[in-house]
Amino acid sequence: MPELPEVEMVRRYAEEQCKGRTIINVRVLDEGILVGVSRSVFVRSVQGRQIIGASRHGKQLFLNLRKGFLTVHLGMTGDILMLERGERSPSHARTLFTFDDATRLAYDDPRKFGALGLASSMADFVKEHHLGPDALKVSKKEFVARAQGSHRAIKSVLLDQHVIAGVGNLYADESLFQSKIHPLAASNELPVEALERIWAQVRHVLNASIRVSTDFQMLPEGFLLRSRAAGSPCHRGNGIFQSIKVGGRTTIFCPACQKLI
DNA sequence: GAGTATGTTATATG
């Protein structure tokens, strides 16, 4: 599911569905999903609290409680969904929250890479986890400065949540494709102009995806994500999309459009 | 069975 645009969709859903509701019961079905907090402290801190909103920093989601924050990271396969009264919980539900009106919220996560926890403030959480600024909020100047601080491949830098928070494997490929930059280009060797282009494309790509509710098929023509597959032709003409590994992650790019500088 | 998957982090290495 989850890179910044997908998490933003979940945030909106959570806010729509949960705002104003009070959690009266918590069932932790799989304790492994709790991070940095014991089951008893988690339950005690959440039970009886009202949800007053939902926030996001990069891929990290926060349910704003009347006091404190319930932190949610969706990992690879996490999702949240509201259950109507009596509705069966999904097969990989890891935690169930019951509200005062008997509806329930399920945290579902087959692969269990996600995490639930507590934080006293978003700033605290961001600091503690050394997260970089949100990919949609970072200024051009700060992005360039941060990218210049690493000699790794630019794609690895985009994926590093300590540099900026929110870009994952798919949107990193898309942003570099739109910027016409090779994923293996050394971050600190890219001209400032190229880094500025990447900054602009990261926001463009993330915003475009949010605009279509992360339905890739609804993206405008010319987006790699509409058909991200090695061997398929680049719509710009010459190239054939190629697959390589960068930092252990599958990377699709067009060798004709994205030349190594 | 092998290979792959939208993420993070502990561990290894230089």
Next chain:
DNA sequence: GCATATAACATACT
């Protein structure tokens, strides 16, 4: 200690 690279986590699907 720092920057970087890699393995490991758990499950489903092709």
